[in-house]
Amino acid sequence: MNTFEFSAIYWDLYLNLEADLIKMSDYIAFCDENKPTFSIELLKQLLAIGSEFDIVCKSYCEFLGELSKIENRVQDKHKDILFYAAVFSQERPSIFEEVVQVKVAPDYFTMPMDTWKCNPQEHRNPKLNCAPEWWWAYTQNKHNRNGVISEYAGQEQPLGEKTYKSQYIGKKLFQLASLEHVIDALASLFILEMYYYKDLATVHNIDVTIPQKPSRMFYLLDWETHIVPMYDVVSVNSTLKFERKPSKKDLEIFTK
Template identity: 35%
Template sequence: MGIYTIILKGSLGYNGGQEDLKLIEFEQKYWNYYLTLENDFMETQRYVSIDENNYITFSVEYAKQYQTICSEIDVICKDYCKFLEPDIKAENIMGYASVLLNHKPDLITRIVKIKTVATVVLNPWCDWKTDNVSPFDRGSEENNSPVWWTYYNKVKHNRTGLDSDNKEFFKYANQINTLNSLAGLFILVMYYYKDIALSESQDNVTIPNPPSRLFELKDWEKQFILFNEILAMNIEKNSLIYND
C-alpha cells in the first residue's frame, strides 16, 4: 500500500494546457509500454514466485522478456541522453553511462522495492560505472556495466555458449536477471518522466499515472496528475490523497 498526492486538473499546482503534451506523449509512448512489460512479468508469478530460491530459475519466457526489456532500456537510454545532452550521440551502454551518470549520479544508489514482496529490494544499477577521462575505453576498470546487462548480451548473441563454469549463457535468462532489468528500466523511466515534468514547469509531478503495480522507488515523492475524470469523481471533494 502507498499514499499518493494527486494534482487534480484546475487545482493549485497544476497549470494545464500545452505544457501537458510532452507528459501525455511520454505516458502514451513509454509508460504504457513499460506497464505492458511489467504486466507480462507479473503473469509469471502464477507459476514462479518472486523468491531468492527461484532467482536462478530460467525459461524461454524469461529469455523473451529479458531481451525485450533490455531492448527497451536501449531505446530509453538513447532518448534520455538526447534529452539531457542534445549535442552528444550516445550509442551504447558506455555512451549512456558517460551522459546519465554525470547528470544523475544517484542512479547507482537508487533502490527499488517490490510492493508485494517486502523482503526483496533491488539496486539494479549499483555496479554501473563510467571513466570520465576515457568513457569508451573497454580496458578501463572505471568503465563497468551492470552484470545483468552483460548477461543480456550473452543471451542475445551467444546463448548456446558456455561460461567459465560450463554453464550455458541461456540459463542466465533467469528470474533475477529479468527482474533486475525490469527494475532498471523502471528507474530510467521514472527519472526521465520527472525531468520532462520539470522542463514543463510541473515540478510537483513525479510519477506517471497509473502508477506501477509492482515497483516503487525508495524515498521518491509520489505525485501525479489525475487525467481520468471518472476516477476523479470517486475521490472525495478537495481531497488530494489517494491510497493505492
C-alpha cells in the same frame, strides 16, 4: 515531448512488460531461492526489456542534451551502454544508487544499477567500465545464446567479465536469463523512466512526478512524488501571496 506523450510512447509499453513479469509471480515465487531460475518465458522478457532499455536510454540522453557531444560513436550495444553511463554519471549520478522494492514480494529489494561502473574520462575503456550485470546477461543471450561460459582467454580481462563471469563458469548462456536478471532489468527500466518522467514534469511545470498509471510491480524508495514551486513570498499570513509567476529556478523538490 511532454508527460502525456511520454506515457503514450514509453510508459504504456513499460506497463505491458511489467504485466508479463507480474504473471510470472503466479508460477515462481520472487525470493532469493528462485533467483537462478531460468525459462524460455524469462528469456523472452529479458530480450524485450533490454531492447527497450537501450531505446529509452538513447532518448533520455538526447533529452539531457548530451547525445550531440558524441565523437566517433561505435555502433556496438555494449559500448553504447557505457556511453549512457558516462552521461548519467555527469547529469544524474544518483540513478546508479536507487533502491527498488518489489510490490508483489515486499521482502525483495534490489539496486539494479549498482554494478554499472563508469569512468567518465575513459568511458570506452573496457578495463575501467562495465554495464550492469543483467545487461551483460542480455547481450550474451542476444549474440551468443548457444554458447557456454568459460574462463576469459584474453590478455586483458574487461571489468565486466572479471566482475560477473566467475560465478557462472560452465553454465550455458541461456541460463543467464534468470528471474534475478529479469527483475533487475525491469527495475532498471522503471528507474530510468521515472527519472525521465520527473525531468519532463519539471520542464513542463507539472507538480506530480509519478505517471497517472503507476507501477504495480515496483516502489522506488525515497522518491519525491511532488515538485512544489517556491515563489517570492510577499507576506505570510493564512494566505501566501506571490509577486510573480514561478520560473524553473524557483523549483524546490521535496517529499510531501
